[in-house]
Amino acid sequence: MSFIKFSRISKIYGGFANESTVLSNIDLTIQNGDFVTIMGPSGSGKSTLLNIIGFLDSQSSGSYYFDGLEMKDYDDFSLAKIRNQRIGFVFQSFNLIPELTVADNIALPLIYTSNAPRNKEVDLKVGSLLEQMGIPDKIHYFPNQLSGGQKQRVAIARALVNDQDVILADEPTGNLDSATAQQILDVFYELNKKGKTIVLVTHDLSITRYASKIIDIDNGSIRQN
């Protein structure tokens, strides 16, 4: 059974006179434990592809199978549950909530899922993730008190708090200097070694040596290696 499978997926924006095809009949398979990199020029559809994989957007045509079941066979509740419990997102701009502490930012998807107030279990989970990310001392900080690399570590911890098995990262090093970028790429590499499926949009060629699949996207089509 394929884990994530696209069959002739297309994405078309606009309509009539201003129609533009961003993805054209894409076939793609991602296996459990893969490390996938997506590269391509700006505007080539990298984010669109990632957002469709993560159910943040939907295709115009074609079929998307997750865990062997076609997406259209999942009801809204199941889709929301998969998105929350199976898939973690990491973005270029970190997307942390400035009014919340590091701990509260990380716990957000957990509280959203269980609808429960903060408790000891949540605090333990947050603490262990921060430990894993190498910044346990930042637990009570606010995002504006962190460096870019630290913010991204918090965002990665948030993407792992429900023990998600798929991490989708959209240019997560785009706002970081090259040394920090390398450290964050190493974090993804370590997560992959621990069994997480990683799909990473990046311009960093050095990371492709770790990739089990390299996707180049241009003019609506993809090349896979």
Ligand code: ADP
């Ligand atoms: P990338 O991430 O590779 O830079 P995107 O996936 O963000 O590319 O965008 C691909 C193309 O789709 C771009 O031409 C962009 O303008 C267009 N696009 C993205 N989102 C929308 C939208 N919501 N409506 C119309 N066009 C869009």
Ligand code: MG
């Ligand atoms: Mg993009």
